[in-house]
Amino acid sequence: MRQNLDSLILRGGRLLQQFVVDNCVKMQANNLRWISLNQDKIRADLYKGLEDSLHAGEHNTENVGRRTILPSSFVGSPRDLHQRYQDAMALVHKFGKPDIFLTMTCNPSWPEIQSELLAGQVPNDRPDLLTRVFHAKLEELKMDVLERGILGTVVAYVYVIEFQKRGLPHVHMLLILDQNDKLTTPDDFDKIVRAVIPDEQVEPKLYKAVLKHMIHGPCGVLNHKSPCMKQGSCKKGFPKEFSNDTKQGNDSYPLYRRPQDRPAAPLRENSRVRVDNRWVVPYNPFLLLKYDCHINIEICNSIKCVKYLYKYIHKGSDRVSMEVHNGDEIAQYVDARWICAPEAMWKLYKFPMTRMCPSVDRLQVHLPNMHQVRFEANQPISSVLENPRNSKTMLTEFFKMNSVDPNARRYLYREFPEHYRWLSTSREWQKRKSQQRVLGRLYVASPLEGERFYMRMLLNHVRGPTSFEHLRTVNGVTHPTFRAAAEALGLIENDESIRQCLSEACSVRMPTALRRLFATILVYCQPTGLHSLWDEFFPYMVGDYPTSNTTNNCVFLTNKLLQDLDRLLRPLIKRISDYTELPSLPETTDDIDELPSIIEEYFSIPVPDEDLACVATLNSDQQIAYDTIMNAVISKAGCSFFVDGPGGTGKTFLYRALLATVKSRGEIAIPTATSGIAATLLHQGRTYITFDFSAST
Structure with missing residues (x-):
């Protein structure tokens, strides 16, 4: 801290809170504005889709591609949170369930905060102090837990910073311990976790700390208006039952030892409210005494659905929502966000909101020439296709590395990042000079995706493939599909x-x-x-x-x-x-x-006026095709029509006129296409999967 510096801003109280929130919002607005303004410039489509467009006579990318919305690169966006959750679950696949769930909350009474307050100030007046001191405490906590191993040797962890409605920062941390330090028995639990009020005569400092920081509520009969009360009971399950011994939980946290061995203690000095061991939030004595704040420790290795823990810590910051913006994720994010002054200050200081170790590399999974390519509007398609970078992906370069490096063939695709690192600038894999703590995660594929699903299955079982064809080759026989190859390997027998x-x-x-x-x-x-x-x-x-x-x-x-x-x-x-x-x-x-949801959705969206206006501006050739097709619709004749013509002759314009006319008559017309290109050009366009057609049909 700089001494003898009298800042008017720091004396602003609530004005300081408003000032830092406004500046944080300005910073976010600048980033969101760039994303919003570039929606029409930065496009993405399948490499194969661009080839199809070029062959069909379309030469400009202005009419190709689907727009990006709020990408995962924007920290805190729904896509970002989902990707981080998936990355965290990759740790579970590699190291097993988490063992410890730790939560630490900022204490505004810390002497480091109180000593720096100016005359007449309370901690809420200084969000800068709250965030900087909590960040320093968090760094020391990480040293204790992750480096010094006071709870055991940690092999993997993830933590997320959150902010309470009243503004205090807190951290949720999930720890996976080394196999030799796993907590498997109630005796192991008791070594690091307590849920009792200690003897005041034996441990006076710990006694005061527990009553000050680790007592829940109180709620229930002691306080019916507590925020944790829901339908007449505490949603956290307090008060707990008395227990003389710690017991293993059944798909829950352990039932910690809470003996009924001494009279209830006053919650505070001269307080009429008295509490006993049933109200104690589990804690670690060393951490509680050292950090002098609410610091909850839970053993969580008995919880079956650990995904709920990871989903909980990746739920994102508090949000409010007043209006739904169909298709506009940026507007919905802006309208729904809720930012307090300490969170704004945390982001202005650029302190990390989350950390994970080991880190996780996300590996692309795509069929031949079906990877995504990014390009700018008005860029010639030929230049996009001729750019050698656009044909390189993590997967194709994985094949290439296997073809030139015999050592690379020892590893599965998901194991590759542990031994090779991806260079995004040159788009190639490079052998690591030293072993790094990095995991690989293949993007998820659904059985609905057909061949991509089976290709992903093969990538999880086949070591060292040098090409897509090699991946389909089993015992010297190259199979026509990835599914056939998976069947030959016995990967899809008996479900x-x-x-x-x-x-x-x-x-x-x-x-x-x-x-x-x-x-x-x-x-x-x-x-x-x-x-x-x-x-x-x-x-x-x-x-x-x-x-x-x-x-x-x-x-x-x-x-x-x-x-x-x-x-x-x-x-x-x-x-x-x-x-x-x-x-x-x-x-x-x-x-x-x-009604099927696809039909309900169809009728809920009105016909664009510009599509209805297309009918009046058809040229003579378009009018002939329009009249022929509409006569078949009106007469209920079952017919198929093929409309052909070079790029730019108005085929899409004709389709828009036909679709608008049919829908305005109260009838159903659903346009489908084999890629995202035509689907984005037509109102309510869909892909071929709508009618269960295969891509090769």
């Missing part, structure tokens, strides 16, 4: 590939996503042992449904799941009743009048 897909998804996906995946598998994968898959993954798919201890709970969960799956199947022209191996859906829950 094993489906089971592996669901198992992997269970570790990283929420129940809603699992239900969508299961519906996709029903339609596109034709599993043979459907009943066994249902039994195995049923608990994961109903994980977010409300439960009870009644005997009818299982029936309720089954019917609820069947109903949701049926709703997901309807847009795919399937019903849950088509799968006889599954339980039957009661007729009372079956709404036969419900």
